[in-house]
Amino acid sequence: MTPKDTGFFEGGGYSKKQPIGIAMPSNHISNEPYHEWLKEKYGHLKMRKEKCILCGEETKWPEGMGIEVRSHYVEGAGQLCEPCWEATGGRVIIQPD
Numbered sequence: 724m725t726p727k728d729t730g731f732f733e734g735g736g737y738s739k740k741q742p743i744g745i746a747m748p749s750n751h752i753s754n755e756p757y758h759e760w761l762k763e764k765y766g767h768l769k770m771r772k773e774k775c776i777l778c779g780e781e782t783k784w785p786e787g788m789g790i791e792v793r794s795h796y797v798e799g800a801g802q803l804c805e806p807c808w809e810a811t812g813g814r815v816i817i818q819p820d
């Protein structure tokens with residue numbers, strides 16, 4: 724059993740020492756929309772992928788993922804898609820205009 728399951732109907736261990744007026748309201752129900760919102764927010768973020776710096780195509784890597792776990796990432800340049808990586812061999816130098 725998880726703490727979330729056990730604490731629901733057991734009063735959360737309120738004691739007689741609990742000062743009146745400080746006890747938190749029971750808001751299990753109002754938490755629900757928040758979790759839904761959170762899921763939506765994170766779901767949206769998870770959909771965003773790094774774009775290839777050369778052709779602009781979306782890569783398979785989510786934004787913010789550590790570069791050490793990605794493949795086709797060129798340090799100092801950015802994320803490449805697979806075709807661009809293969810075309811350049813991973814040697815990409817960013818030259819300012």
Ligand SMILES: [Zn+2]
Nearest residue numbers: 775778804807
């Ligand atoms: Zn590309």
